[in-house]
Amino acid sequence: MRLHFIAIAGSAMHNLAIALKLKGYEISGSDDAIVEPSSSRLKKHGIYPDELGWNAERIQPNLDAVILGMHARVDNPELLRAQELGIKVYSYPEYIFEQSRDKQRVVIGGSHGKTTITSMILHVLQKCDIDFDYLVGAQLAGFETMVRITDAKVIVIEGDEYLASPIDRRPKFHLYHAHIGVISGIAWDHINVFPTFENYAEQFGLFIDSMEPRGTLFFNQDDEAVKAVINNNQSNIQKIGYSAIESVTRNGVTYLQNGNEETALHVFGEHNLYNMQAAFSVCEKLGVSNQRFYEAMGSFKGASRRLELLASNENTSVYKDFAHSPSKLKATVQAVKRQFPDRELVAVIELHTFSSLNPDFLGEYKGSIDHADIPVVYINQKTFEQKKLTPYDEDIVKAAFGNNKLIFFNNCEILDEFLSCINYKGKNLLLMSSGNFGGLDLDAVAKRTAHYTPKN
The missing domain is CATH 3.40.1190.10 (Mur-like, catalytic domain)
Incomplete structure (x- = not known):
């Protein structure tokens, strides 16, 4: 079988490509941007594209099928060429x-x-x-x-x-x-x-x-x-x-x-x-x-980024979690608070997805972070630009969450400074996002938190 992956760098796409290569299929692929861990994995298995970008010439009649990733657009030249040649085009779930x-x-x-x-x-x-x-x-x-x-x-x-x-x-x-x-x-x-x-x-x-x-x-x-x-x-x-x-x-x-x-x-x-x-x-x-x-x-330690323990000491634990929707956020905050009822909770959520940044949806977050003692919301301003959404300010966020204790940041450096100044003795830190907090090094934050020394 000869298969070509359009937008091969996606998390599911590149893993499926590798799985089929291991099964003995002949795999090729394309994408306009490839980052880690996709890059290293595709190179390891010899299916990293010769060059980035789209090229209709990659689509030849001898292909058995094309697998189309969600990152591609409907006018992708490779997709159009496959359709012109009558080659079967599958989504990866298909x-x-x-x-x-x-x-x-x-x-x-x-x-x-x-x-x-x-x-x-x-x-x-x-x-x-x-x-x-x-x-x-x-x-x-x-x-x-x-x-x-x-x-x-x-x-x-x-x-x-x-x-x-x-x-x-x-x-x-x-x-x-x-x-x-x-x-x-x-x-x-x-x-x-x-x-x-x-x-x-x-x-x-x-x-x-x-x-x-x-x-x-x-x-x-x-x-x-x-x-x-x-x-x-x-x-x-x-x-x-x-x-x-x-x-x-x-x-x-x-x-x-x-x-x-x-x-x-x-x-x-x-x-x-x-x-x-x-x-x-x-x-x-x-x-x-x-x-x-x-x-x-008894030996299950959880999925990656699902209440993942980053660092701890006898007084403090630092967790990161993929929680981003209102229901996930509420369940995760409640879980940490109930597991450690004698500790205060600093809970930080990054609004990152299209839904969470949409003002028509934002009200769904009302009450979702109320179990935190120090609730914090962060938005990377660049995310609005990337998703072509109109930015809004902290008053909109605070009204939507309905929590007058909420602290808002839109600058990751200021957020990092704020977190570094908290005395974490008897407190836990929970970091929740499907993004990356503007590039904040969460492992470094966790290590610093678990070895906290108050700033003068």
Whole structure:
């Protein structure tokens, strides 16, 4: 098979390209910008483009197919050439399905928790020596790539609800046709694509409709929006609700309870206990025993950037998290506060996504950071320019969050100075963003915080 990837540098795209190269396919690709870690990985596997940019001459009649990434535009010259030649053009989720037609497909959907649930399942299957393929949205410890495509009989897929490609406006998770599915929660996101909550929630009903007949769906029965979708759906599948897995927290450590036995966890927070029950349900369906699941969870340290511990001492812990939507932000702040009730919490959120920077959506953040003792919001002014949005000032942000304690910054150097002046004894620091805080070195911030010496 000869495949060409347009916009090969995307996180899922370059990992799929590598997975197929390892399978023996002949891979080529193009992009107009390639940064780390994509650059090093593509070079390592010999599929880094000869030159950056788009060139229609790369598309030749001997190609079996083209894989189109979301970064490309509809007028991309390579895409136009492929269409002119009649070469089949796939989005990457379409091609994942093509590669998994004969597999048992597990698809994890939901507005939050997808990556963590998928990561938990992969961790358990790996510990149980069960062969599987996967697609996950973060780099995981113990897994070289974010995509694996082999002859395994099972594939576990993180089912993103965002659009498949510039020419395929269907949500990705509609294209996988799951045998086993999960809906972890529904909270409005992607306002640029789904302009109303109703339109957004509808996609989860369509996800259920896309599942294989007589499949099994596990859903968060404590989420009102999920229950509404379930109650309105008539698909011929088994629908099984779940709640948080049984646990207890003592001295800042959460323990799973399995009868009289306890398993200490590295992860914490009510949202992760829901995630763990979803993972348990899927693993049980795949034949994993209760005992083996609990044993494996004892060594699970979380997905990258999901409540990831950067540094700590006896008085302070510093975490970073991918949280950016209102529901994720609220769950993450609550998790850290409840895990360490005797410590104050400095919580910093960067508004970075299209939805979070849209003033029509900003009000969804009301109350989301109220559990923090020192709530901080940061916006990189350049992000407004990049997303072609009209900037707004701190008064708009404070009114939207509805928190009169909130501190606002739009300069990362001033933010860094502010964080360096806090006395962290008896305080935790939580840094949340899907961006990079304007290039702020979070590891350096964490190290400084854990070894804090007050400035004179």
